[in-house]
Amino acid sequence: MNSTYTWLEDLSMLFKVKLSLLVLFSAVMAYLIVAPTISLVDLVILCLGGFAVTAASNTLNQVLERDFDKLMKRTQNRPLATGRMTVSNAVLIAGFLSLFGITLLAFLNVWASLLGMVSLIIYSFIYTPLKRTTPLSVWIGAIPGALPMAIGAVVAQGELTPLAFLLFGIQFFWQFPHFWAIAWLGHEDYSNAGFKMLPSKSGLPDEEVGYQSFVYSLFLIPVFAIMLYMGSIGIFGFIVSMLLTIGYIWYAWLMYKVNTAEAAKKLMFSSFAYLPFVLIFLFVDKLIM
Numbered sequence: 001m002n003s004t005y006t007w008l009e010d011l012s013m014l015f016k017v018k019l020s021l022l023v024l025f026s027a028v029m030a031y032l033i034v035a036p037t038i039s040l041v042d043l044v045i046l047c048l049g050g051f052a053v054t055a056a057s058n059t060l061n062q063v064l065e066r067d068f069d070k071l072m073k074r075t076q077n078r079p080l081a082t083g084r085m086t087v088s089n090a091v092l093i094a095g096f097l098s099l100f101g102i103t104l105l106a107f108l109n110v111w112a113s114l115l116g117m118v119s120l121i122i123y124s125f126i127y128t129p130l131k132r133t134t135p136l137s138v139w140i141g142a143i144p145g146a147l148p149m150a151i152g153a154v155v156a157q158g159e160l161t162p163l164a165f166l167l168f169g170i171q172f173f174w175q176f177p178h179f180w181a182i183a184w185l186g187h188e189d190y191s192n193a194g195f196k197m198l199p200s201k202s203g204l205p206d207e208e209v210g211y212q213s214f215v216y217s218l219f220l221i222p223v224f225a226i227m228l229y230m231g232s233i234g235i236f237g238f239i240v241s242m243l244l245t246i247g248y249i250w251y252a253w254l255m256y257k258v259n260t261a262e263a264a265k266k267l268m269f270s271s272f273a274y275l276p277f278v279l280i281f282l283f284v285d286k287l288i289m
Contacts, residue, residue, distance in 0.1 A: 010079035014062060014090065015055035023054045023148045029279035030152030030167045033286055045104050046112075046155050050148060052101030053116045057144070059094040060124035063087055068132070068193040074186065111154040119144035119151075131195045138179055138197060146172035163232050169223040171275065176216035177252045178271035180209050184255070184264040205264070210256030213267065217252040220245045237285025241278055248274045 027050045032038065062069065062080050069081035079085035098120060106113035123144035130137035149171045153164035183190060183197040184205040190197050200208035224245065228238040251267040 005079070005084060010085055011093075013078050014059050014080070014085065014093070016058040017055075020051055020054040020058065023145075024050050025276065026171055026279065027148035027152035027155075029283060030149040030164075031156045032152075033167070033279065033282050034153045034163060035156035042108060042155055045108055046152065049101045049104030049108070049112075049116065050151065052097045052104065053120055054101075054148075056094045056097035056101060057120045057123045059090055059097065060120075061128050063090050063094065064124070064128050065131075065193075068195070071193040072189040074189055105151070105155075108155045109158055111158075111160050112151050115147050115151045115154065119147040131197065132193075133196065135196050135199050135203075138176065138183075138199070141179075142172050142175045145175050146170075162230065163227075166223055166227050166230075166232065170220065170278065173216055173219040173223065174248075174271065174275050177213035177248065177255075177267055178275075180213045181255065181264045181268035181271060184209055185261060185268065205259075207256055207259045210252065210254075210259055210263070214249065214252040214256045217245070217249045220248070233282060234285050234289040236288060237282050240281040240285070244274055244278050244281070 024047060027046060028043065031043065031046060035042075062078055065075075066078075066080040066087070069075035069078050075081060080087065080090055102113050102116050102120075105116045122140065127137055127141035127144065130140055146168045149167040150160070150164045153167050154160055157164065180198065187198065187205045196203060198205060198209050199212045200206050202208075221242070224233070224238055224241045227233045228235070233241070248270055251263075251270040255263040255267045257263075
């Protein structure tokens with residue numbers, strides 16, 4: 001057991017801060033893309049509430065998976081897996097963050113609070129236990145993974161609109177190639193913990209994983225086409241989004257055709273770049289429309 005970790009370092013691992021900030025980035029960008037006028041107060045509340053709900057979800061995830069985290073190299077040093085933090089303390093922290101985050105989102109509107117609660121429940125109590133049962137867990141996990149975009153949109157619009165669903169769709173379909181590339185590379189680790197994350201019939205990192213990644217990446221095209229048709233984005237945003245999407249599709253196709261760790265790594269890194277760039281260019285598109 002490594003006792004040199006500070007309390008703050010353990011909280012950072014418990015909250016999965018980097019992942020939480022990426023989730024928060026999606027919600028903020030969705031708000032900026034949709035909002036007719038930007039309210040700094042709303043943005044601050046969205047950031048605090050969104051981060052709290054995400055951190056609570058990640059904490060509950062680690063509470064439920066603490067015994068399995070011990071079996072994977074990338075997670076075996078987490079505070080609950082090593083015993084540096086007790087389960088009771090982690091549950092208490094998660095409970096406080098859940099209440100704090102959902103209450104803050106309720107100050108913005110009922111939809112934001114409801115979607116935040118749904119996200120936490122699905123991620124913590126449906127997706128997390130399903131990971132050891134079926135690869136369909138990835139599909140379930142993609143729902144809370146994409147809800148931050150919808151939350152940002154409903155904060156901006158005050159209601160659940162078609163645009164909120166479309167922004168949800170971008171992050172929803174983006175996740176499949178992104179996560180399966182990661183699961184391809186970390187297959188041994190996931191298998192050691194009994195997690196069934198790959199969509200192939202064999203459960204192994206074979207060409208079917210690349211094929212599924214390629215198919216799901218194609219669904220991004222109609223999402224942007226509908227946004228253009230509805231007038232939600234301009235021609236600049238559509239063209240740039242299409243170019244980025246074609247690049248993303250290409251890397252998914254490459255993983256299917258080549259079926260190597262190197263190809264999976266390229267898809268993973270392209271996924272890290274794809275979503276932030278798409279959202280930034282959609283915001284730029286809004287400014288010039």
